[in-house]
Structure formats: structure tokens, C-alpha cells
Amino acid sequence: MTITVDPARLSAASALEGPEAPTDVVLSLCVPTYNRARFLEHLFPHIREASQVFDFSYEIVVSDNASPDDTAEVVARFKAEGLPIRYFRQEENKRLSNQFSAFRHARGEFLVYLADDDLMIPEALADNIRFMMENPQIRVVYTPFEIYDALNGERHCLFYHLRKPVEVFQPGQEVDLLKMLVENHVMPEIGIYRAEAVRQLVSAPQFCYWAFAYLATMVSQGPVAFRDVPYYRSVTLTPVMPNRHQEGTHDNLYNWDAFRGGLEFMVFSLLKRLGLTPDRELQRIFRDMVDSFLSMRMHVSLRLWLGRRDYLKAYELITRLSYLNPASVRNIAGVEQLLPLVRAQVLAQLANGIAEIDRLILDGIDDVSGFETTLRDLGLKDHIAVVASSTVGAADDTPKERSFVFLRDEARRAHFMGEGFEKGLIVSTGDIESNFPI
Structure with missing residues (x-):
């Protein structure tokens, strides 16, 4: 044309x-x-x-x-x-x-x-x-x-x-x-x-x-x-x-919360131009409109983060979606398998983020090799060795301040503290679960 x-x-x-x-x-x-x-x-x-x-x-x-x-x-x-x-x-x-x-x-x-x-x-x-x-x-x-x-x-x-x-x-x-x-x-x-x-x-x-x-x-x-x-x-x-x-994908991954700000900016501009002070009913109407739009954009972001296997970011989105509308998260594919992956990724990122950690000791884990594979897949750095607690004996000469300990059973914490491991370098399943309920 x-x-x-x-x-x-x-x-x-x-x-x-x-x-x-x-x-x-x-x-x-x-x-x-x-x-x-x-x-x-x-x-x-x-x-x-x-x-x-x-x-x-x-x-x-x-x-x-x-x-x-x-x-x-x-x-x-x-x-x-x-x-x-x-x-x-x-x-x-x-x-x-x-x-x-x-x-x-x-x-x-x-x-x-x-x-x-x-x-x-x-x-x-x-x-x-x-x-x-x-x-x-x-x-x-x-x-x-x-x-x-x-x-x-x-x-x-x-x-x-x-x-x-x-x-x-x-x-x-x-x-x-x-x-x-x-x-x-x-x-x-x-x-x-x-x-x-x-x-x-x-x-x-x-x-x-x-x-x-x-x-x-x-x-x-x-x-x-x-x-x-x-x-x-x-x-x-x-x-x-x-x-x-791709910039559009980046916006959907990271900038979706600014969409709420943009809509709220529009609402503010509208009310100012009309000289209106909204009552509670009008506030609710505008809030529901903004929440509806944001929920849709957050679902897009959630699918993208799940596709990238970043379960921590996906978890954060689920908590906010659940706040907006609990029913909206029930039909998300794979949400029932999310919690174990979130907890494993938390452990991997925690170990990665502490300076000069060379070793992750797993206590109470039956399949250490399989759990290590999961941790590596979720981002655990290659330089951090993964070992079972049963292999750490009295002759172990690795400095305690370079070892991070993960406990399945909270009752075992006292044992490791008694062995001289750093108090701040011991974390249990309960510690992680208290931060990430689903």
C-alpha cells in the first residue's frame, strides 16, 4: 500500500x-x-x-x-x-x-x-x-x-x-x-x-x-x-x-513491577486533572484494575523464570501472586515440585555467596552423589567440593572456617559445633524451610 x-x-x-x-x-x-x-x-x-x-x-x-x-x-x-x-x-x-x-x-x-x-x-x-x-x-x-x-x-x-x-x-x-x-x-x-x-x-x-x-x-x-x-x-x-x-524479554523478567507504577501514574494523572479525591469504592475499583493487569504480567514473568530454572525468583513471584489471588497459583504447572528445588537452590547460592568456602558437608543425606548433581545443576560453583559428613574424620585438616555444613536433622547442630565448625557456617533444613514456606 x-x-x-x-x-x-x-x-x-x-x-x-x-x-x-x-x-x-x-x-x-x-x-x-x-x-x-x-x-x-x-x-x-x-x-x-x-x-x-x-x-x-x-x-x-x-x-x-x-x-x-x-x-x-x-x-x-x-x-x-x-x-x-x-x-x-x-x-x-x-x-x-x-x-x-x-x-x-x-x-x-x-x-x-x-x-x-x-x-x-x-x-x-x-x-x-x-x-x-x-x-x-x-x-x-x-x-x-x-x-x-x-x-x-x-x-x-x-x-x-x-x-x-x-x-x-x-x-x-x-x-x-x-x-x-x-x-x-x-x-x-x-x-x-x-x-x-x-x-x-x-x-x-x-x-x-x-x-x-x-x-x-x-x-x-x-x-x-x-x-x-x-x-x-x-x-x-x-x-x-x-x-x-532481547530487551522485551528483559522487561518481562525484571521490570514487570514498574508496570504497576506506570498504571498508578496514569490513575494519579487522571484524578489530578479531574480534581477528584477518590472514596474507598473508587480506590478499590482502580486498585482491582491495576492488580488484574499486574497479575497477568507476573504470570508471564513466572513462566520465563521457571523456564530459566531460577526457582528462587519464581518463588518470589508465586508469593506475590498468591497474595493478589491465591487461586491463581494453583494451576501453575510444576508448582508442587517447586519447593524442593527452591530449597536446593537456596543452599547452592548460600554456599556460593560466602567468602573462601571450599567445601560443602552434607549430613543426613542418603544419596550424596544425586544431591550434589542437583546442587551443581542449580548453580553450585565447581570449586566447592561436596562431601558426606561420614567422610570427615578426626584426621581432617581442612580449616573449619572454609567448610559449610548442611544438616538434615537440627539435633545434629550441637555435634558439629562441638567439633569446632563455625556456628555461622551451619545451616539446617529447618532454617531454609522457615524462609520459604509453600
């Missing part, structure tokens, strides 16, 4: 330079980057090909967060080949503000964030630009994004689904907006912004998830739209680096 616009909007890619450079760029693709030169080498040809369906002017705004690799040289090469790139380099790594840098340098009427390791669906992007042109009152149009395997060229699922082809929310309809976000599990991360709307964003939040905070600002300015025409591909596997870190 192509878009026909006034010829005055059009500008040649090579003309976007110098003091006489035109400022009537329609679309700015904003690419913050850091140490990702190889990804840019993959992204730039994709943009060049995608632009064949653009019947409007565009630019690529690269904000380089002081990359130590050859990012600048890669950008210069593609710029020399005719790509309309404008390149800016930070003097130091400024992670929270680098996206702002790209946005603020952009000259386009519409701004799109594009991660250096993701891709676009060009026809859908052009279609959404047309939607924005036809609806000049809309400040931003959000769309779902596609999970995409670029290594094998396979489309997977959409990150979320909308129940209507288009929904528009006006200022004053924030409660309906919140309900839509919660009911559809929408993450408003991918959108096409009108430039003047973005320029009213002046801060990157640190404790509140940025997507909700930005949305709260957008809807305070004017209408925002949600449209079921996905144009963004969030790449999982890539030919550039098949095992690379």
Missing part, C-alpha cells in the same frame, strides 16, 4: 543535509543505539527496502550512546550510499535519555521509535501514517506488535490483541482507557507519535513504566487511538546474533 501526499512534502533522501536542509520531513525513524554496529548493518538495508512503499519523505535519526564499536563508521557508510541518516553521538552512555535525544533531533511530522535490533512491516507502517494524516486531531496511534523470528523469517504471534479495529479515547475518557488496557492486556509501547505531542514529553520515568507514563501525557493533550494494524516486528531470533539479549 502506498500513500499519495502533496508533492511539496516530498524530498530526496540525499537532500536532508546542510544549512538549507528542508524541514518538511513526514516520518522520522528514531533509532537510539549503543554498541550495536552489526545490528545497524542489518537494519539499514531493511529500511532502504521498506522505504520503497513510502510515498512520503522520511529520515533516520540515529542517537549513538557513546558506542565503543564502529557504529559511527557503519552509519557513515550507509549515509554515503544515500540513506537519509542524521547521526548524533552522546559524549557518554546516557541510557534513560538516549531515546529522548533521537526524538528531540527529529524533524518529521510523525515520529516512530525503532530499536536497532527490530524491524518494520512497511505496508502497515505506511497505512498507519495515512490514518494519522486523515485524523489530524490524533496525538498518537498505538498498535500491537508482532513477535518475529528474523533468523528463519517466521511470524509468530501478536504481543496483544485488540477487540475492535480502532478505538479512540478523548481527554476525560481515561477510565475507559484504563479498562481497555487491563481487559486486553495492552502494553502501549509501539506507536506513531505526532511530533508536537512528543515534544511535550520532558522526562523519562525511572520507577513507573515509561509506556504508561507517556500515554498519560498523550491523552492529556488530545485524542489517542489504538488500531489493529501492526507495523512493528519485535525480533526474537536474528541472523546477526542468534543468542543475543
Whole structure:
């Protein structure tokens, strides 16, 4: 699909330079980057090909967060080949503000964030630009994004689904907006912004998830739209680096608690603009909405941590999910086998974390070899020897302060203390169980 616009909007890619450079760029693709030169080498040809369906002017705004690799040289090469790139380099790594840098340098009427390791669906992007042109009152149009395997060229699922082809929310309809976000599990991360709307964003939040905070600002300015025409591909596997870190997965693993902060930020903004002091019933309604959304995101995080065999983090999530809704944890696959794994992982991490421990003594364990295999699998360091207490005799010359003792039976503690083992280096099953009930 192509878009026909006034010829005055059009500008040649090579003309976007110098003091006489035109400022009537329609679309700015904003690419913050850091140490990702190889990804840019993959992204730039994709943009060049995608632009064949653009019947409007565009630019690529690269904000380089002081990359130590050859990012600048890669950008210069593609710029020399005719790509309309404008390149800016930070003097130091400024992670929270680098996206702002790209946005603020952009000259386009519409701004799109594009991660250096993701891709676009060009026809859908052009279609959404047309939607924005036809609806000049809309400040931003959000769309779902596609999970995409670029290594094998396979489309997977959409990150979320909308129940209507288009929904528009006006200022004053924030409660309906919140309900839509919660009911559809929408993450408003991918959108096409009108430039003047973005320029009213002046801060990157640190404790509140940025997507909700930005949305709260957008809807305070004017209408925002949600449209079921996905144009963004969030790449999982890539030919550039098949095992690379994926930022979206990182957010789901570590930053899910900020989602609550983002929604609470939206609620706060709504109440302030309306001049409302909520009574207990309204507080409960908002709290239930936020809890519902957070529960869903925590279940996603839980599945990821279980898949990574990090049972301690999974346990913490289960305790919080159980607090929100005890019934929600009953059907989690494998939860009944979780406690023994949690306890073993606790023991492995405890031994790893104490300075100068060379030996883990197991007392009361029938299958020492099998238990050692479990401990190693759950992260016990190779330099820590695992031995049965029955092999530790009077002739043992290993310093007691370098030995960590695990007891199955609490009554055996006095025996080991009497043998001169350090009091603080003895832990029992009961000690661990008191910290991790299920």
C-alpha cells in the first residue's frame, strides 16, 4: 500500500543535509543505539527496502550512546550510499535519555521509535501514517506488535490483541482507557507519535513504566487511538546474533513491577486533572484494575523464570501472586515440585555467596552423589567440593572456617559445633524451610 501526499512534502533522501536542509520531513525513524554496529548493518538495508512503499519523505535519526564499536563508521557508510541518516553521538552512555535525544533531533511530522535490533512491516507502517494524516486531531496511534523470528523469517504471534479495529479515547475518557488496557492486556509501547505531542514529553520515568507514563501525557493533550494494524516486528531470533539479549524479554523478567507504577501514574494523572479525591469504592475499583493487569504480567514473568530454572525468583513471584489471588497459583504447572528445588537452590547460592568456602558437608543425606548433581545443576560453583559428613574424620585438616555444613536433622547442630565448625557456617533444613514456606 502506498500513500499519495502533496508533492511539496516530498524530498530526496540525499537532500536532508546542510544549512538549507528542508524541514518538511513526514516520518522520522528514531533509532537510539549503543554498541550495536552489526545490528545497524542489518537494519539499514531493511529500511532502504521498506522505504520503497513510502510515498512520503522520511529520515533516520540515529542517537549513538557513546558506542565503543564502529557504529559511527557503519552509519557513515550507509549515509554515503544515500540513506537519509542524521547521526548524533552522546559524549557518554546516557541510557534513560538516549531515546529522548533521537526524538528531540527529529524533524518529521510523525515520529516512530525503532530499536536497532527490530524491524518494520512497511505496508502497515505506511497505512498507519495515512490514518494519522486523515485524523489530524490524533496525538498518537498505538498498535500491537508482532513477535518475529528474523533468523528463519517466521511470524509468530501478536504481543496483544485488540477487540475492535480502532478505538479512540478523548481527554476525560481515561477510565475507559484504563479498562481497555487491563481487559486486553495492552502494553502501549509501539506507536506513531505526532511530533508536537512528543515534544511535550520532558522526562523519562525511572520507577513507573515509561509506556504508561507517556500515554498519560498523550491523552492529556488530545485524542489517542489504538488500531489493529501492526507495523512493528519485535525480533526474537536474528541472523546477526542468534543468542543475543532481547530487551522485551528483559522487561518481562525484571521490570514487570514498574508496570504497576506506570498504571498508578496514569490513575494519579487522571484524578489530578479531574480534581477528584477518590472514596474507598473508587480506590478499590482502580486498585482491582491495576492488580488484574499486574497479575497477568507476573504470570508471564513466572513462566520465563521457571523456564530459566531460577526457582528462587519464581518463588518470589508465586508469593506475590498468591497474595493478589491465591487461586491463581494453583494451576501453575510444576508448582508442587517447586519447593524442593527452591530449597536446593537456596543452599547452592548460600554456599556460593560466602567468602573462601571450599567445601560443602552434607549430613543426613542418603544419596550424596544425586544431591550434589542437583546442587551443581542449580548453580553450585565447581570449586566447592561436596562431601558426606561420614567422610570427615578426626584426621581432617581442612580449616573449619572454609567448610559449610548442611544438616538434615537440627539435633545434629550441637555435634558439629562441638567439633569446632563455625556456628555461622551451619545451616539446617529447618532454617531454609522457615524462609520459604509453600
